[in-house]
């Protein structure tokens with residue numbers, strides 16, 4: 053489940069003419085996203101959840117995409133499933149105890165063979181990448197109609213960045229930013245583009261909470277080819293979350309220079325603008341996504357929010373000014389492009405610029421600190437990928453390191 057927290061605090065109060073102009077076509081979407089704004093809590097009581105709404109879609113089981121699992125079930129004669137951890141488009145993830153070691157692990161049960169890329173990348177990289185969730189083992193399960201589900205065994209980690217970012221102290225958030233940057237720089241050094249950097253794919257380390265069986269489960273109907281349940285993930289109280297993170301989900305990773313048919317990234321809020329314009333993912337597009345995450349970690353909000361490429365592009369233009377005129381006619385990010393995005397006369401909306409964002413969200417930070425953060429962000433939020441700072445250069449960037457120093461991150 054990916055949730056995106058949107059910063060719509062200024063809607064309606066700071067709208068200038070150009071802002072209203074752009075927003076007018078997007079307001080219905082803006083209103084509807086307000087209703088799916090994520091909570092920043094990791095401690096929602098299970099009664100507040102609706103399994104049907106937040107667990108993996110039931111039709112995924114009907115189609116034989118997800119492998120049905122029961123709590124207490126033994127898999128591969130080794131792992132006993134104790135709880136649920138999450139799901140994505142390509143998997144369900146369960147907490148299980150390894151009978152041979154008595155340790156808890158995370159089992160990522162793939163949709164068919166959709167996890168092959170992740171397995172191949174993980175196998176190639178081994179433990180060579182700093183702060184990357186490292187694969188421990190792989191096994192197969194036979195699914196509906198003899199379909200093979202690949203299962204990836206990972207160390208058990210805590211909640212994703214997105215699920216409780218707002219509650220974490222700044223030192224933890226800046227430590228997460230530094231560790232994430234190390235992971236990306238390390239991946240790039242090995243020639244790999246992650247391609248899917250977002251706050252659901254970065255996990256905090258955490259102490260496992262006291263837990264019992266999931267409080268609420270929905271059994272799959274008896275007509276299912278195999279018994280199984282849908283349920284909500286284990287909740288991690290914020291107090292058990294540690295300051296370290298690991299980057300996960302190499303499911304879409306590619307070798308740098310690979311051409312892919314799906315250029316854009318989802319959620320669109322982390323997607324580099326050139327990818328909306330038919331350009332392949334690259335090291336530079338990973339750096340744009342990192343900058344979105346860094347901004348989110350620093351400010352608590354996503355800098356260019358939106359459920360799709362059109363709204364995200366609009367916010368990018370309001371924040372950074374017009375996109376390169378050479379991109380006009382190449383937009384392929386969902387919906388129709390707006391010619392004003394490429395018009396050199398289009399101006400930024402002060403409240404939506406990086407400076408405006410920092411003033412709004414971090415009024416307590418002094419001007420020197422805000423200038424440092426702005427300078428870091430603007431090295432990544434360049435339209436032309438070739439002008440964007442590299443992850444390795446950012447590691448030694450004086451402004452980035454000054455921000456880290458300020459929050460005691462070494």
Ligand SMILES: Nc1ncnc2c1ncn2[C@@H]1O[C@H](COP(=O)(O)OP(=O)(O)OP(=O)(O)O)[C@@H](O)[C@H]1O
Nearest residue numbers: 137138139140141142143145158206207208209301
């Ligand atoms: N090792 C782990 N420890 C704890 N929770 C995990 C672990 N791995 C994954 N999860 C949880 O399961 C969720 C889904 O995992 P992941 O993003 O890897 O799946 P996916 O099917 O590849 O998703 P996507 O559709 O985003 O590509 C994560 O957001 C996280 O909450």
